[in-house]
Amino acid sequence: MVSKNLTIKEAHQGLIKKEFSAVELCKFYLERIGEKDKTIQAFLTVSQDLALSQAKKVDEMILAGKKIPLLAGIPAAIKDNILVEDVKCTAGSKILENYLAPYDATVIKKLKDQKAVILGKTNLDEFAMGSSTENSAFFPTKNPLDLTRVPGGSSGGSAAAVAANECIFALGSDTGGSIRLPASFCGVVGLKPTYGAVSRYGLIAFASSLDQIGPITKTVEDCKIVFDAIKGKDSLDSTSVETPKIKNWKLKIEDLRIGIPKEYFVKGIDPEVEKIIKKAIKKYEEMGMIVEEVSLPHTEYALPVYYIINPSEASANLARYDGIKYGYSAKKTRDLMEVYLKSRGEGFGQEVRRRIMLGTYALSAGYYEAYYLRAQKVRTLVKNDFEKVFKKVDALLTPVSPFLPFKIGERIEDPLSMYLVDVYTVSVNLVGLPALSIPCGKVASHHFKEKLSKQNRTKETKNSEMQNGGELSVGLQIIGKPFEEEKILKIAQIMQKN
Amino acid sequence: MISKEEVQHIAKLARLGLTEKEVKKFQKELSSILDYIEKLKEVDISKIEPTSHSIAEPSLLEARQEMKTKPSVIKVENVMRDDESEKPKSESKKLLELAPETKDGYLKTKSILK
Numbered sequence: 001m002v003s004k005n006l007t008i009k010e011a012h013q014g015l016i017k018k019e020f021s022a023v024e025l026c027k028f029y030l031e032r033i034g035e036k037d038k039t040i041q042a043f044l045t046v047s048q049d050l051a052l053s054q055a056k057k058v059d060e061m062i063l064a065g066k067k068i069p070l071l072a073g074i075p076a077a078i079k080d081n082i083l084v085e086d087v088k089c090t091a092g093s094k095i096l097e098n099y100l101a102p103y104d105a106t107v108i109k110k111l112k113d114q115k116a117v118i119l120g121k122t123n124l125d126e127f128a129m130g131s132s133t134e135n136s137a138f139f140p141t142k143n144p145l146d147l148t149r150v151p152g153g154s155s156g157g158s159a160a161a162v163a164a165n166e167c168i169f170a171l172g173s174d175t176g177g178s179i180r181l182p183a184s185f186c187g188v189v190g191l192k193p194t195y196g197a198v199s200r201y202g203l204i205a206f207a208s209s210l211d212q213i214g215p216i217t218k219t220v221e222d223c224k225i226v227f228d229a230i231k232g233k234d235s236l237d238s239t240s241v242e243t244p245k246i247k248n249w250k251l252k253i254e255d256l257r258i259g260i261p262k263e264y265f266v267k268g269i270d271p272e273v274e275k276i277i278k279k280a281i282k283k284y285e286e287m288g289m290i291v292e293e294v295s296l297p298h299t300e301y302a303l304p305v306y307y308i309i310n311p312s313e314a315s316a317n318l319a320r321y322d323g324i325k326y327g328y329s330a331k332k333t334r335d336l337m338e339v340y341l342k343s344r345g346e347g348f349g350q351e352v353r354r355r356i357m358l359g360t361y362a363l364s365a366g367y368y369e370a371y372y373l374r375a376q377k378v379r380t381l382v383k384n385d386f387e388k389v390f391k392k393v394d395a396l397l398t399p400v401s402p403f404l405p406f407k408i409g410e411r412i413e414d415p416l417s418m419y420l421v422d423v424y425t426v427s428v429n430l431v432g433l434p435a436l437s438i439p440c441g442k443v444a445s446h447h448f449k450e451k452l453s454k455q456n457r458t459k460e461t462k463n464s465e466m467q468n469g470g471e472l473s474v475g476l477q478i479i480g481k482p483f484e485e486e487k488i489l490k491i492a493q494i495m496q497k498n
Numbered sequence: 499m500i501s502k503e504e505v506q507h508i509a510k511l512a513r514l515g516l517t518e519k520e521v522k523k524f525q526k527e528l529s530s531i532l533d534y535i536e537k538l539k540e541v542d543i544s545k546i547e548p549t550s551h552s553i554a555e556p557s558l559l560e561a562r563q564e565m566k567t568k569p570s571v572i573k574v575e576n577v578m579r580d581d582e583s584e585k586p587k588s589e590s591k592k593l594l595e596l597a598p599e600t601k602d603g604y605l606k607t608k609s610i611l612k
Contacts, residue, residue, distance in 0.1 A: 043505040103590040195553045196574065209550060239551070262521045304535045314513060322513075324607050329598035337513075345515025354512060357505070357524055358531060360512040371535070376548030378541050383549055414525060416534060432552030482553055 002028040003164050008074055008222045015062060022062070022073030026055035029075040033119065033166045039146070041141050042151075042161040044080050046120040047087050051075065052118045056229070071229055072115035077167040079158045080121035082213065083202040084108050087118075091204045092126040092136040094155075095321050095328045095347030099265055105202020106237065107171060107213050107230045114229055119167050122157030125334030126349045127318065128178055128206050130154050132422040134412050135351045145187055145473060149405040152185030154178040158216045159186040160406050169226050170216045175207050176306055177400070177425025179214045180437035184400035184475025187439045189223045189492070190216045194482045196241040198227075199234030207313035208239075210306075210429040220438065220493040227485060243483050251490045253287050258491075259294035259393035264424055269402040275398045276441035276474040283492075283498065284397070294393060296385040298394050298428065301378050306426040307419060308362050310376035314352075315359025321347065354415060383431045390481050395488055398424050400437045400475040423475060434485045437475035438492045444471065499529045 002020050003010075020028075025290050030048055037043050058073035078084060081091045083101035085108075086129040090096045104112065111118070125135035133141045133156025141156045143149040144164040149151040151160040155172030159182030162170050174192035183190025191214045198213045205211065215226035231241045260281060285291045302448060323329035323343025330342030348356070362371035389396065401421055411418045476495065480488035509516045516524070534563060569584045599606040 086570040099596065101590060102596065168521060195551075209552065235577055239574065241553070241574060298541070301541060304537045307531065308535055308538075319513075323598065324605055326593075326596035326598075333608060336610050339608050340513035342512055342517035348514070353516075353520075354524070354527060356512050356514055357508055357528060361500075361508050361528065361532075364508065364511060373548060374538055374543060376550060377546040379552075380546050380549040381541065381543075381551065429553065430549075487612060496550055 001225070006168060007219050007232070008168055008217075008225050010396045011074055011168055012072075015058070016047065016068065018062070018192075020367055022055040022058035022117065022150075023052065025073060025250070026051050026075055028118075029119055029167055032086075036164050036166055037108065039099070039142060039147060040160050040164050040166065041139050042122050042157040042164065042166055043120045044090055044123050044138060044157065045088050047084070047118055048120075048263050050084075050087065051117050051171060051425070052121050053148055054112075054115065054184045058117070059414040064310065066340075069114040070225055071111065073117055073398055074168050075117045075119045076111065077119050077122045077158055077161040077170040078108065078253075078454055079124055079155050079170070080458050081124060081173055081204040081206075082107060082171060083204075084118055084121070086403050087121060087206070087310065089121065090138075091128070092124040092138065093347065093349065093352065094137045095343070096204075096326075096464050097137075097328065099327055101202075103202065106199035106234045108202065110230050110232075118382065122155070122161055122170060124157055125154035126352050127204065127314070128154040128173055128175055129314070129351045129355055131177070131418055132406070132408075132411065133157060133182070133490065135349060136409065137349050140408055143185060143405050145471060146405065148407055150185065150400075151409055152182035154182075155216060156182045156191075159183050159188055159190065161288070162186070162188045162216050162218060165493050169218070169222055170214065171226075172212060172216045173203055173206075173213050173231070174429065175210045175212075176310060176429050177422040179216060180400050180425050180477060181422065182434060183216055183437040184439070184477075185405040185473065187442075187473030187475075188218060189220055189436065189438050190214065191227055191436040191489070192428065192434065193224050193227060193231065193484065193485055194243070194434045195429075197243050197434070197485065198229050198481065199232070199237040201234055201236035202232055204315040208311045208317060209313060210310065212429075220489055220496050223436070223492075224486075224489050227489075229302045243485065246484055246486055249487070251487075253289055256289045257393040258284060258289050258291045258390050259396045260291060261296045261299065261389070261396055261398060262293050263271065263296050263299035264398040268423075270404055273399050273402060273474055275402060276443070277397075277476060280440035280476050280495065281397055283495070287494065287498070292393070294389040294396070296382075296427070297379065298381045298385050302382050302427040302430060303419065304422050305375045305378045305382065305430060306422070309430070311355040311359035312362045312372050312375075313359070315356045315363065318352070318356055322415065323347070345469055351415070382427055386427070386433065394480070394484075395491055396479040398477045400424060400477045404443060404472050404474070433479055434484060434488060435477055435479040436488055436492055438495055439473050440473050440476035441493060443474060500525055500532070
């Protein structure tokens with residue numbers, strides 16, 4: 001029998017002790033997707049045949065008495081901007097609606113080498129552009145903790161699938177917070193590794209100086225297992241590097257120095273979020289860590305820097321969708337120019353067009369220095385801030401987002417209000433640091449029920465509160481030095497154990 | 499606010515077909531985002547070098563010293579290989595099958611010359 005909410009090690013134990021077979025485990029999750037995903041809508045594609053054939057092979061290994069890797073037979077969900085050979089890969093876009101991935105991404109190759117089972121592909125904001133998964137060209141994913149709210153984005157499908165136990169772990173990608181934000185909103189663990197720690201070969205490129213692939217899991221232990229499985233230098237991604245071991249380091253709580261950047265606790269943060277984060281910090285302090293206030297003076301410039309660099313790189317990367325090589329191609333066109341204009345005009349959604357326009361503007365003749373180059377220079381200042389504080393502290397603690405998970409539809413009409421959701425996560429990508437989100441508290445339902453009663457409470461809201469108890473999760477962000485994933489994972493583990 | 503003509507010019511550079519309505523919408527939206535970005539003009543960047551690779555030197559150098567690892571372990575460098583096809587024929591077939599239109603093993607496009 002498969003018990004309800006398994007971690008990787010628990011499932012592994014169950015497999016080697018023959019409490020259940022890999023096929024049974026796989027079927028349990030496929031059935032659970034069939035049942036749960038009608039409401040959550042985390043998956044864009046369920047790769048049932050692939051999953052079952054992979055599970056069968058693991059059972060054969062177990063039957064033959066072979067030792068199986070830790071991830072063997074473990075059912076996983078993959079964000080739909082990561083290529084899995086012969087499975088559709090849409091990037092949440094109409095332009096790739098029927099695109100069949102011709103090869104495996106390196107991370108998928110590594111998971112397959114470990115015999116992990118791939119259940120399917122998860123929903124995302126189109127081309128990972130967004131913070132709510134509402135920008136998917138297909139449908140919005142719901143937050144399993146409250147179905148009227150967004151799961152965060154852009155890896156909202158992956159986080160929701162983990163939170164609703166529709167898989168044991170998932171992969172996401174993080175360009176400006178796209179792993180950490182949905183992990184925070186859905187109450188699960190999400191790690192954005194150091195820039196270069198994980199190969200991006202086979203990840204649909206978005207903003208290449210910022211993109212990273214990382215795990216979304218139920219526990220910190222699982223997060224480490226998946227990260228260890230996918231990391232490493234890859235000759236197919238020239239930005240990838242080997243993660244060095246932190247030498248002569250052993251976790252000693254009383255030796256750890258934690259920095260609290262004061263610029264992350266200013267006007268605009270939800271008071272409930274602030275309360276929970278401060279409580280979590282206090283907990284660490286009581287355990288004996290040295291906690292001190294630090295300053296990252298260029299924090300307020302990180303978001304505007306990000307919203308130049310990100311659209312600029314995106315506009316260059318998305319030039320490849322031309323209606324000729326693959327993807328959507330407009331019909332009834334007279335000449336080549338019209339093929340471009342119509343295929344791209346009809347194939348891309350609102351947010352993608354907005355960023356292509358913004359990026360093209362910022363990179364166009366006469367504007368390059370005023371926008372892109374200026375942003376890259378301010379980026380250096382943001383980086384210098386972090387390098388300076390990391391001379392004093394081992395890690396930084398901040399909220400993941402100033403906001404609680406918001407209502408579906410609440411921010412979608414106003415791009416700037418959506419961009420502000422990422423104000424605490426984008427710096428980490430600009431500087432290339434590792435950072436994770438770990439659930440550190442819940443906002444009791446009475447808090448926002450009161451808030452809601454002032455507005456119009458819809459019938460739908462009442463229903464979902466009854467279904468889910470209506471508690472919202474708050475994520476703590478732990479930021480580390482380059483290649484010190486191990487350290488921030490250990491710090492996170494202390495929180496999860498206490 | 500940026501002009502209608504500017505939006506149309508950018509859309510053409512980006513090869514993005516826009517409707518009349520969208521042109522108006524982008525005039526408003528791009529202007530408000532660009533206003534927000536104006537904030538960067540406050541910063542003195544006169545003696546600052548741009549960052550393009552976030553983890554390249556000098557932070558790597560520092561990490562290297564701290565971690566006492568071999569310098570080669572975390573060096574970021576160009577990856578070169580001979581200009582010869584490494585992929586099997588079966589993969590090019592797969593790629594061609596993804597194209598909307600092909601002819602004799604080539605991608606087919608509309609005419610460029612009028």
